[in-house]
Amino acid sequence: MTLARHLGIDVGTSGLRVAALDAAGDCLWLEKANWPVPPTPDGHEQTPADWWVAFDDLMRRLGQQAHLAEVTSIAFAGTSGTVLTVTDDGAAEGPALMYDDPRGHGQIEALQQLDLDPDTQLSALARWRFLAEERGQSGRPVSQADWFVTRLTGQHVSDSNNALKWGFDAVAEQWPAALIERFGDRLPEVHRPGTAIAPVTPDLAQRWGLREGVIVAAGTTDSMAALWASGAAEEGDGVTSLGSTLALKLISTRPVSDAASGVYSHRFGDRFAVSGASNTGGRVLATFFDSEALAQLSESIDPAAPDTLGYWPLVGRGERFPVVAPDMRPRLTPRPADPALFLGGMLRGIARIEALGYRRFAALGGTTVRRVLSSGGGANNQVFARIRERALGVPVQTAEHTEAAVGAARLAALANGEGT
Known part of the structure; x- marks a missing residue:
């Protein structure tokens, strides 16, 4: 049996997923573990101890099955913007405030x-x-992914993707002087994702059946891990996530940002990943159609038909990208009596918004999109893909992998000099 060489762990809001790659970079298996998510009245908090119990139990089980004996590196992805504080020994001081x-x-x-x-x-x-x-929590700040790195290695570090929402300058690759002056050494040392940080501590390695010296790499955010998993690698590659909302990423030689519309740039190797997200997407489709109806009606839609309805599909008021329009209302009229025509109008509206998004990146100074890789639930709808190709004017393909854990595992491979 081919044994796992690199592990990627995607830590989410209700559980985590582990992906294992072999030495050739092929995904061997995926495993998952969940934790309880009790409601919190004033916001969204979670207990880091619940994350650890789920992770530790899964790692012990995998170790007992001898799945981890040849692992050489590990990397974590976590929800972007989730925050907790830790003592000097890495213990959480209290609940984590989640990204939302x-x-x-x-x-x-x-x-x-x-x-x-x-x-x-x-x-x-x-x-x-x-x-x-x-x-009154005086400990060091960490992201969700950072916390696991700290627990496994004892090092208080971060990666430039997670640190972006802490004010880190991803272009200059340093903390702004104003933040250093204000917070000093409370801010973590920041590395590029995929940088080797330190080995797993001996006690944890023994507990999980790992060999000595397994390297933990600097991690990333969940959305950036999905980009690494997608197969996007060249300047001009775009990745569209067709989930509840419409999220775009573009590999660009130039970083761009626009706080008003939520556009920002992550480091992606020696290039940048320009990011933006619209409030349109699968959530508004689900308001009118279940998955079965979407599949059936799509078969009768002509992807070459023009966009004559001019829809801007939204669930509620407000748009953030590619236009900043906090008072915009959903534009879903006139509504044809034929549900297939109505669905076709919505799909063309979403495709038009996607195309406007990539044009907005270019207008801000980013690279012109050359092809688009699709992930998320809408990626499997081939009629929608052809509609999007027509609107975008570039090839639309399905992403290599859609699991963020696979992207994290590719970063782990980089830490050993085995990835690209």
Whole structure:
């Protein structure tokens, strides 16, 4: 049996997934573990101990089955913007504030008074300051992925993808002077994703059946791990995630940002991944059609037909990208009596918004899109793919892999010099 050489762990909101790659980079298997997610009245908090129990139990089981005996490297992806604080020995001081927790708005206003570029991303930094100022947590700040790196290695470090929403300058690859002056050594040392950090501690290696010296790599965010998994590698490659919303990423030689529309750039090797997300997407389709109806009606849609309805499909009020229109209402009229015509109009509307998104990246200074790889639930609809090709004017293909854990495993391979 071919044994796993690199592990990628995608830590999410209700569980984690582990992907194993062999020495050739092929995915051998995927495993998952879940944890309880009790409701929290004032926001979205989770207990890091629940993450650890699920991870530790899964690793022990895999180790007992001898699946980890030849592993040489590990990397983690986590939800972007999730924040917790830790003591010097890596113990969590309290619950984590998840990426969608609304608290920290007051802290953002104070942080914006610092001498920072107006496009600096501050949402995670603001959650940390909320924990420090409102709850008295004085420990070091870490992201979800950082915390696992700390637990496995004892090192307080981060990666440039997760650190972006802490105010890190991904272009200059350094903390802004204003943040260093304000927070000093409380800020972590930041590395590019896929950089070798340190080996797994001997006690954990023995516990999980790992050999000595397994390297833990600097990790990434969940969306960036999905980009690494997709197979996108060249300048001009776009990746569209067709999930509940419409999320775009573009590999560009030039970084671009626009805080007003939520456009920002992550490091992606020696290039940049320009990112933006519209409020349109699968959620609005699900308001009108179940999955069976979507599949059946799509078969009777002509992908070459023109977009005559001009829809802008939204669930509620407000758009953020490719236009900033907080008061925009859904545009879904006139509505044809034929449900296939109605669905076709919605699909063409989403495709038009996608095309406008990539054009917006180019207008801001990014690379022109040359092909688009698709992930998410909508990626399997071939009629929709042809509609999108017509709107985009470039080839549309399915991503190599859609599991973020596979992307994290590819970063783990980089730490051993075996990935590209």
